[in-house]
Amino acid sequence: MATQHSRSAARIMLAPAVILLLGWMLVPLIMTLFFSFKKYLPLRGGDLGWVGFENYVRFVTSSSFWPSVLTTLVIVGGVLVITVVLGVLLAILLNQPMWGQGVVRILVIAPFFVMPTVSALVWKNMFMDPVNGLFAHLWKFFGATPVEWLTQVPMSSIIVIVSWQWLPFATLILLTAIQSLDGEQLEASEMDGAPPLARFAFIVLPHLGRAITVVVLIQTIFLLSIFAEIFVTTQGAFGTKTLTYLIYQRVLESQNVGLGSAGGVYAIILANIVAIFLMRMVGKNLDA
Amino acid sequence: MGQIQLNQVTKSFGNVQVIPPLDLTIEDGEFTVFVGPSGCGKSTLLRMIAGLEDLTSGQISIDGEDATDTPPAKRGLAMVFQSYALYPHMSVRKNIAFPMRMAKMDKAEQDRRIEAAASALNLTDYLDRRPGQLSGGQRQRVAIGRAIVREPSAFLFDEPLSNLDAALRVGMRLEISEMHERLKTTMIYVTHDQVEAMTMADKIVVLQAGVIEQVGSPLDLYNAPCNKFVAGFIGSPKMNFIEGAEAAAHGAHCIGCRPEHITVSTTEGLWQGTVGVAEHLGSDTYIHIHGVPGCDPMTVRASGEFTVKHGDRVYLTPDMNHLHKFDEAGLRVA
Numbered sequence: 063m064a065t066q067h068s069r070s071a072a073r074i075m076l077a078p079a080v081i082l083l084l085g086w087m088l089v090p091l092i093m094t095l096f097f098s099f100k101k102y103l104p105l106r107g108g109d110l111g112w113v114g115f116e117n118y119v120r121f122v123t124s125s126s127f128w129p130s131v132l133t134t135l136v137i138v139g140g141v142l143v144i145t146v147v148l149g150v151l152l153a154i155l156l157n158q159p160m161w162g163q164g165v166v167r168i169l170v171i172a173p174f175f176v177m178p179t180v181s182a183l184v185w186k187n188m189f190m191d192p193v194n195g196l197f198a199h200l201w202k203f204f205g206a207t208p209v210e211w212l213t214q215v216p217m218s219s220i221i222v223i224v225s226w227q228w229l230p231f232a233t234l235i236l237l238t239a240i241q242s243l244d245g246e247q248l249e250a251s252e253m254d255g256a257p258p259l260a261r262f263a264f265i266v267l268p269h270l271g272r273a274i275t276v277v278v279l280i281q282t283i284f285l286l287s288i289f290a291e292i293f294v295t296t297q298g299a300f301g302t303k304t305l306t307y308l309i310y311q312r313v314l315e316s317q318n319v320g321l322g323s324a325g326g327v328y329a330i331i332l333a334n335i336v337a338i339f340l341m342r343m344v345g346k347n348l349d350a
Numbered sequence: 351m352g353q354i355q356l357n358q359v360t361k362s363f364g365n366v367q368v369i370p371p372l373d374l375t376i377e378d379g380e381f382t383v384f385v386g387p388s389g390c391g392k393s394t395l396l397r398m399i400a401g402l403e404d405l406t407s408g409q410i411s412i413d414g415e416d417a418t419d420t421p422p423a424k425r426g427l428a429m430v431f432q433s434y435a436l437y438p439h440m441s442v443r444k445n446i447a448f449p450m451r452m453a454k455m456d457k458a459e460q461d462r463r464i465e466a467a468a469s470a471l472n473l474t475d476y477l478d479r480r481p482g483q484l485s486g487g488q489r490q491r492v493a494i495g496r497a498i499v500r501e502p503s504a505f506l507f508d509e510p511l512s513n514l515d516a517a518l519r520v521g522m523r524l525e526i527s528e529m530h531e532r533l534k535t536t537m538i539y540v541t542h543d544q545v546e547a548m549t550m551a552d553k554i555v556v557l558q559a560g561v562i563e564q565v566g567s568p569l570d571l572y573n574a575p576c577n578k579f580v581a582g583f584i585g586s587p588k589m590n591f592i593e594g595a596e597a598a599a600h601g602a603h604c605i606g607c608r609p610e611h612i613t614v615s616t617t618e619g620l621w622q623g624t625v626g627v628a629e630h631l632g633s634d635t636y637i638h639i640h641g642v643p644g645c646d647p648m649t650v651r652a653s654g655e656f657t658v659k660h661g662d663r664v665y666l667t668p669d670m671n672h673l674h675k676f677d678e679a680g681l682r683v684a
Binding site: 244246247249250251252253254255256257260264265268269271 | 400401402421422423427428429431432433435436437438439440448449452453496500
C-alpha cells in the first residue's frame with residue numbers, strides 16, 4: 063500500500079465492513095443507553111418518560127444484584143480453572159503418538175459443535191436427572207441415594223456442563239501450541255538432567271503461556287454472557303442467577319425494559335473491569 | 351575422563367537399518383569429528399551416544415562402564431544442538447544455570463561457574479537477556495556455556511555451526527578448537543562440512559550410509575584415503591578421478607589427483623584440454639578444464655597470477671608422488 067491511490071482504494075474497500083460492524087455494535091449500545099434512562103414498561107403503559115438514574119439505582123440496590131455478580135464470577139472462574147488444567151493435560155495426552163490419533167482428536171473436539179442449549183438439556187435429562195439420569199443409576203448401583211444435581215449442587219453442576227462445552231476449545235488451542243514446541247528443547251532439558259515433571263514445569267508450561275492467555279481471554283468474553291445453560295437447567299433458581307440472567311428476568315419476566323437496560327450497562331462495566339484485570343495479569347504474555 | 355567405546359552398535363527404524371554393526375573407540379581428550387554426506391547416519395550415531403536414541407543392538411560404554419541403558423542425564427555428556435535448543439523464556443543466566451539447578455548444585459558454586467563460563471565466552475554483558483534478543487553467534491555461545499558448566503566427561507556437538515554465516519563460522523570454529531585445547535575434554539563433533547572436519551579434528555570418522563569408511567587423522571585421510579569415497583569427500587575442491595586408458599597405464603582402474611597436485615601450463619604437459627570456467631579467489635585460481643580424456647571436467651589449482659581465457663588450450667602435468675590409485679571396487683591400491 064504504497065501510493066496515495068492504493069491507500070484510498072483500500073479505505074473504500076474496507077468501508078462496508080467497518081460500517082456494518084460499527085452499526086452492529088453501536089445501534090444496540092445506543093438503544094440500551096437510551097432505554098436505561100427511561101421508565102419503559104411495554105405491557106403496563108409503554109414509554110412513561112425520562113427518569114434519570116433511577117433505573118441504575120434500583121438495579122444496584124436490588125437484593126439480587128451482588129449475588130448475581132458473584133455467581134457470574136464464580137462460574138467464569140470455575141470453568142476457566144477446569145478447562146485450562148484439563149485442557150493442558152488432554153493436549154499433552156493427545157500429542158502422544160498413538161493408534162487412531164485422528165479419530166480421537168475429532169471425538170475430543172466434538173462437544174464444541176453441540177449447541178449450548180442442546181448440551182445443557184442432554185446433561186440435565188440424561189446425566190443429572192435424579193430418577194432416570196445415568197448418574198442416578200450409577201449411585202443406585204452402589205446403593206447410594208441419587209444426588210439431585212441441579213437442586214443440591216446447582217453451581218457445580220452448571221460449571222461442569224459449561225466446562226464440558228469449553229474444554230474442547232481449550233484443548234484444541236493448547237494442542238496446536240504444544241505441537242509447535244521444539245523437540246530439541248525437550249531433548250536438551252533431558253540431557254540437562256531434568257526429570258519429566260521438571261520438563262513440564264520449566265519447558266512445556268512456559269511454552270504454553272501465550273496459548274493459555276488466549277484461552278483465558280476468549281473464554282472469559284464468552285462466559286461472562288452465559289445464558290442458555292442456566293435457562294434450560296435451573297432457570298436461575300438455587301443461587302445460579304448470573305448477571306445476564308438477572309437482566310433477562312428484568313426485561314422479559316418483569317417487563318421492565320428500562321431497568322434491564324440499566325443492568326445491561328452494568329454488565330458492560332463488569333466485563334470491562336474483568337478485562338482490565340485479565341490484561342494486567344496475563345496480557346504481558348502476549349507481548350514479545 | 352571421557353573414553354567412549356561403541357561395540358557392534360546397530361540402529362534400525364522399522365525395517366530400515368540405518369547403522370549396520372559398527373565398532374569405534376573414542377579416546378579420552380580426543381577431538382573426534384563424524385563427517386559424511388547428509389543422511390549418512392552421523393547425527394543418529396551421536397544421538398545414540400547421547401542416549402536420545404535407543405540402540406537396536408550392541409553396546410556403548412563410557413569410561414569402561416556399560417552405558418547402553420543409562421538415561422541421557424546420567425551419562426555425564428553435554429550436547430550442543432544444531433538449533434541451539436535454548437529455553438526461550440529464560441534469561442541467558444538461567445539457561446546456563448539450568449543443568450546445575452536440576453543437579454541441585456550449591457547456589458554459590460552455580461554463580462561461580464556461570465561467571466567463569468560467561469567470561470570465557472564473552473557473555474558477561476548479556477547474562478540478563480533472553481535468547482531471542484541475541485545474535486546467532488551469541489546464542490551458539492550460550493548453548494556452549496550451558497554445556498561447559500556441567501563439566502561433562504565429553505561434549506557432543508550436532509552440526510553446531512551450520513546456522514551461522516560464513517565469517518562467524520570461521521570464528522566459532524577457532525573458539526571451539528581453543529576451548530578443546532584449554533579443557534582437554536573429549537569432544538565429538540558432527541558435521542557435513544569437510545573443512546570443519548579437517549581444521550578441528552584430532553581424528554576424523556568418515557561415514558557413508560551408516561558405515562565407517564575410514565578413521566584417521568586429517569592428514570592421514572588427505573594423504574592416503576582408503577577408497578574413492580573418502581578421496582572425493584576430503585579435500586576441497588574435490589579430487590579428480592581419471593578412468594580408462596590413462597588409468598590403465600598406471601596399472602589401476604581409476605586414478606585420482608587433487609587439483610593442487612596438478613601443474614598447469616600453456617606450453618607443455620602430459621594432458622591437454624580447454625579452459626572452461628576459472629574461479630578467481632585472489633590467492634588461487636581454480637580452473638575447470640574440459641576435454642581431458644577420462645575426466646571431464648578436471649579441476650586444477652593455479653596461482654592467483656595465472657591468467658587464461660575461456661577456450662584457451664592448456665597442458666596439465668600431475669605430480670606422480672601424489673597420484674592415488676583405485677581398483678574396480680573403488681579401494682586404494684598401494
